[in-house]
Amino acid sequence: MKFSKFGQKFTQPTGISQLMDDLGDALKSDQPVNMLGGGNPARIEAVNELFLETYQALGNDGSFREDINSTATSSMANYSNPQGDAAFIDALVGFFNRHYDWNLTSENIALTNGSQNAFFYLFNLFGGAFTDKKNQSIDKSILLPLTPEYIGYSDVHVEGQHFTAVLPHIDEVTHDGEEGFFKYRVDFDALENLPALTEGRIGAICCSRPTNPTGNVLTDEEMAHLAEIAKRYDVPLIIDNAYGMPFPNIIYSDVTLNWDDNTILCFSLSKIGLPGVRTGIIVAAPEVIAAVSAMNAVVNLSPTRFGASIATPLVENNAIKDLSDNDIKPFYQQQAKTAVTLLKKELGDYPLVIHKPEGAIFLWLWFKDLPISTSELYETLKEKGTLIVPSEYFFPGVDISDYKHAHECIRMSIAADKDTLTKGIAVIGEVVRELYDGAK
Ligand SMILES: Cc1ncc(COP(=O)(O)O)c(C=O)c1O
Numbered sequence: 001m002k003f004s005k006f007g008q009k010f011t012q013p014t015g016i017s018q019l020m021d022d023l024g025d026a027l028k029s030d031q032p033v034n035m036l037g038g039g040n041p042a043r044i045e046a047v048n049e050l051f052l053e054t055y056q057a058l059g060n061d062g063s064f065r066e067d068i069n070s071t072a073t074s075s076m077a078n079y080s081n082p083q084g085d086a087a088f089i090d091a092l093v094g095f096f097n098r099h100y101d102w103n104l105t106s107e108n109i110a111l112t113n114g115s116q117n118a119f120f121y122l123f124n125l126f127g128g129a130f131t132d133k134k135n136q137s138i139d140k141s142i143l144l145p146l147t148p149e150y151i152g153y154s155d156v157h158v159e160g161q162h163f164t165a166v167l168p169h170i171d172e173v174t175h176d177g178e179e180g181f182f183k184y185r186v187d188f189d190a191l192e193n194l195p196a197l198t199e200g201r202i203g204a205i206c207c208s209r210p211t212n213p214t215g216n217v218l219t220d221e222e223m224a225h226l227a228e229i230a231k232r233y234d235v236p237l238i239i240d241n242a243y244g245m246p247f248p249n250i251i252y253s254d255v256t257l258n259w260d261d262n263t264i265l266c267f268s269l270s271k272i273g274l275p276g277v278r279t280g281i282i283v284a285a286p287e288v289i290a291a292v293s294a295m296n297a298v299v300n301l302s303p304t305r306f307g308a309s310i311a312t313p314l315v316e317n318n319a320i321k322d323l324s325d326n327d328i329k330p331f332y333q334q335q336a337k338t339a340v341t342l343l344k345k346e347l348g349d350y351p352l353v354i355h356k357p358e359g360a361i362f363l364w365l366w367f368k369d370l371p372i373s374t375s376e377l378y379e380t381l382k383e384k385g386t387l388i389v390p391s392e393y394f395f396p397g398v399d400i401s402d403y404k405h406a407h408e409c410i411r412m413s414i415a416a417d418k419d420t421l422t423k424g425i426a427v428i429g430e431v432v433r434e435l436y437d438g439a440k
Contacts, residue, residue, distance in 0.1 A: 006158065014155040019389060026387055034424030035416055037387030039212065040275060041248075041361065042335070042415035046327040047273040050319065054310050063309050075305045082297035083289065084111025088308035091315040092281060099246055099321070102259050107286040110293050111303040115242055115268040115280035120156045121295045122238055122264065125288075126204035127162035140203035141196060141397070142238075145226055146186045148364070148394035148409070150212045150240065162203075163397025164196045170405070173356055180344070181356045182366065184214060186222050197233060204264075205230050208240035210251050210359030213394050213411035215336070217253045217358040224258075231262055236288070238264045243360040248272040249324035250332045251359035261285040269307045271361065272320065272328060279307030332361055335414040339363055339421055346429025350436050364391075366409045367432060371439040373407040377431065386427040388412050 003011055019037075026033045063075050075085060083089065089109045096104050112118040127142045141162040144153070148168075154161070168184035175181040196202050205226055210217045218226075223239075230237035243250045245257050248271040259265050267281040282292055296303055314320040336357040343354065343365070355364035370377065374390035381388055391409035392400055400406035412428075414421065 009158065010155075017155075019151065019393065022382075023387065026382075031385060034386040034420050034427060036412045036414075036421070036424045037389050038413060038415075039361070040413075040415060041271050041273050042331060043417075044273065044327055044331050047323060050314070050323055051273065051310065054313065057313070058309055075309045079302040080111075080305055080308075081293075082300075082302050083293040084109075084296070084303045085305045085308035085312075088305075088312045088315070091312045092283075095246075095315045095318070095320075096283065098318075100257070100259065102283075104283065107289060108283055110282045110284075110289045110296065111308060112280040112282060112292065112296065113300055113303050114270065114275075114278040115240065115266045116152055116156075117278070117299075117303075118266050118280045118282050118292070119153060119240070121292055122204070122266075122282075123153065123156050123162070123206075124158050125291055125295075126236065126238075127157055128159060128203075130203070132200075138201065140201050143191075143194070143197065143202045143205045143235075144397055145191055145205060145207055146184060146211070146216075146218065147396070147398055148184075148211070148213055148391060148406075149396060150208045151389070151393045151396075153206070154393070154396040161397065164194060164202060165395065165397035166191045166194070167398065167403065172353070175340075175354075175356045178344075180348075180353055182353050183356045183358075184211075184216050186218065186226070188225060192229070197229075200233070202233060202235055204236045204238050206238035206240065208242065210243040212243065212360055213362050213389065213391075214355045214364040215357045215360045215362050216355060216364075217251055217255055219253075220255050223255075227258070227260075227263065236262055236264050236284075238266065240266050242266070242268045243271050245324075247320045247324040248328045249321070250329055250361060252329075252333055252336075253358045259283060264288055269311055272324060274307055274310065277307030277310065278304055279311065332359075332414065335361075335421070336363065338418060339412070339414045339425065342422060342425040343429075346425055347432060350433060352432070361413055361415045363412045363414055364409055365412060365428075366405070368408060370408050370432070371435050374410050375407070377410065377435075380431055381427060384427050384431065386424045388424075388428070 023038045089106050092109050093104045093106055096102055123142050130138050130140050132138045141164045144165040146168050147165040166187055169187050171183050173181050173183045227237050265283040269279040351368040353366045378390040389411040392406055395406050
């Protein structure tokens with residue numbers, strides 16, 4: 001069968017499709033696997049209980065069934081309009097205005113089928129072919145101010161890849177008074193001098209905060225500087241808040257979250273524990289919300305209402321925030337501590353440095369001068385039943401052939417249970433020690 005160029009773009013092997021296949025196969029395999037590779041959230045008892053209670057209540061409150069004796073419509077038996085479930089949007093408006101000084105209205109929020117769906121829309125809205133004032137065609141890209149960045153951005157453009165990316169400053173830092181950590185910072189000198197930026201070939205700026213894969217949290221100063229640059233060049237600043245505040249709030253550094261009408265904030269229900277309901281939330285200026293709604297109409301008719309129905313009461317009564325603050329965040333903070341302790345035990349005498357854990361559900365490990373690339377390390381670890389993700393996938397828009405650092409890191413999920421974490425880190429320790437010892 002012959003596929004169009006559009007079809008070929010999506011059917012050729014992409015970083016994310018290969019990875020998702022590998023991780024999916026591993027989960028189906030009958031061999032035990034230490035799954036430190038995926039982006040699945042952890043199983044947390046308090047989270048499971050709250051969602052179960054909420055599902056059960058939904059079953060009883062008419063959400064699934066049209067009552068022929070009532071004029072009220074059930075959410076599951078009807079499409080919403082393309083912007084998304086109105087009751088959930090209203091609940092979100094109230095919630096954000098209670099917690100932040102944003103003065104949102106329902107015109108500021110649209111729902112998508114997961115935030116991955118939102119990035120597909122936004123990167124194609126703001127990246128790709130444009131017509132300039134002189135009616136000339138101009139190609140604009142999405143500026144990633146700090147790579148490594150989320151693997152899922154890489155292949156979402158309908159045509160080609162439209163990224164301009166900046167490599168980080170690497171600062172060696174201490175964490176909880178201990179040596180052996182580093183932190184990425186935005187290289188604003190490089191960013192401000194990018195010809196694509198100064199010559200008008202950037203359509204939007206985007207960063208994930210906390211960052212997948214590194215667990216970095218851009219500081220408030222960095223965010224304010226990015227917001228100022230975005231305004232100066234009249235492009236939106238897209239903040240991927242999949243792990244951020246106020247939910248799931250997997251963020252340990254003391255920072256704030258800001259929004260204005262030049263900012264596009266993307267939230268998700270996935271990392272609070274509901275990746276299967278595929279619900280993303282966009283907070284933006286009405287013009288952006290209208291565009292997203294129009295795209296929803298064509299691509300989905302209307303976004304899924306299942307996640308919206310589950311989350312509406314939890315947003316109305318703040319349970320989503322309480323759960324995030326009291327259960328989700330402390331859980332991952334403890335997991336990060338446990339993983340760091342295990343890694344130091346295994347590889348304390350070797351050139352391992354860890355990105356300061358500031359949030360998200362990953363640790364980012366840098367094996368300085370590792371004798372092989374981490375893609376090769378991935379294969380060896382996979383043979384030994386341990387899955388991680390090698391770093392080279394996380395540099396969309398960068399030619400990493402001469403950038404050694406991009407071949408020396410791995411992303412390790414900390415969402416697994418303690419037993420899996422311990423076994424997986426023991427395998428990483430054994431393999432990496434052998435590699436360094438063999439090179440002496
Ligand atoms: C940083 C980041 N953004 C967006 C997504 C997409 O999440 P979802 O489509 O499940 O909302 C993920 C998923 O892992 C992520 O890590």
